[in-house]
Amino acid sequence: MAEERPVDALLPIVYEELRRLAAAYLRRERPGQTLQPTALVHEAYLRLMKDRPDRWQNRAHFCAIAAHSMRQILIERARARGAQKRGGDQPRVTLDEALVAGDSPSIDLVALDEALQRLEQIDAEQARLVELRFFGGLTIEETAEAMNISPATVKRHWTVARAWLARELGGDGRE
Amino acid sequence: MTPERWRQINELFHAALELQGAARQSLLDRTAATDPGLAGEVRSLLAVHNSSDKRFLEEPA
Numbered sequence: 001m002a003e004e005r006p007v008d009a010l011l012p013i014v015y016e017e018l019r020r021l022a023a024a025y026l027r028r029e030r031p032g033q034t035l036q037p038t039a040l041v042h043e044a045y046l047r048l049m050k051d052r053p054d055r056w057q058n059r060a061h062f063c064a065i066a067a068h069s070m071r072q073i074l075i076e077r078a079r080a081r082g083a084q085k086r087g088g089d090q091p092r093v094t095l096d097e098a099l100v101a102g103d104s105p106s107i108d109l110v111a112l113d114e115a116l117q118r119l120e121q122i123d124a125e126q127a128r129l130v131e132l133r134f135f136g137g138l139t140i141e142e143t144a145e146a147m148n149i150s151p152a153t154v155k156r157h158w159t160v161a162r163a164w165l166a167r168e169l170g171g172d173g174r175e
Numbered sequence: 176m177t178p179e180r181w182r183q184i185n186e187l188f189h190a191a192l193e194l195q196g197a198a199r200q201s202l203l204d205r206t207a208a209t210d211p212g213l214a215g216e217v218r219s220l221l222a223v224h225n226s227s228d229k230r231f232l233e234e235p236a
Contacts, residue, residue: 037236074236107232122181130232137235160188163224166231 010055014062015069017044022073037074038137041066060138060146067136071113074135078109108169115168119161126161129154180213187217192224 021040045062048055056062112134120127125147132138132146140158144151187206191199207214 070236122176122178133235134232135236156189160185160220162232163220166227167219167223
């Protein structure tokens with residue numbers, strides 16, 4: 001992909017900022033308090049934008065990078081928690097336990113990450129699209145902008161990738 | 176699964192989604208006659224598409 005190189009260069013900057021913000025939130029974590037990854041992405045955007053606005057083409061460009069970092073951070077945390085809980089067993093941690101998201105249905109993040117790696121082998125574009133939407137919180141339109149494809153194409157890819165992932169994650173995707 | 180197979184599944188999935196009832200069945204039956212694996216894969220994905228929790232992945236992490 002054409003934007004591969006600048007993204008590679010900016011990824012560590014976004015990753016570090018998100019990690020720092022996540023750690024700061026988690027230190028203050030109290031029972032019942034939740035941390036929302038998309039809120040973190042937004043906060044990181046505001047901070048990094050203020051710092052060096054020239055580095056970012058637009059919000060979609062930033063979120064595309066942030067989505068990948070957020071995925072890494074969430075998966076690292078899910079694996080760490082799973083290892084802690086089960087003493088080295090294969091970690092199986094839901095999003096709720098891993099960080100988080102208030103009322104969203106619980107999803108096994110480690111299983112999702114693995115399924116996304118399999119999807120990447122057969123369709124890298126769809127895997128990236130899911131990463132942008134789910135881990136970056138991008139809308140259909142923002143995803144279209146970030147990937148330089150039409151919103152209609154995003155919707156088509158999303159529909160089929162979502163069905164495939166629901167099946168991979170345990171049958172019918174119900175929780 | 177190969178990328179080429181996945182592309183075929185995608186095409187049939189979207190073609191079937193645009194049809195209703197008997198027309199959808201007919202398309203899948205015709206496909207099954209020559210490529211049962213492809214039809215089965217798409218039937219399975221359509222079933223998940225129709226029955227899965229509508230919120231699945233729709234609310235960002």
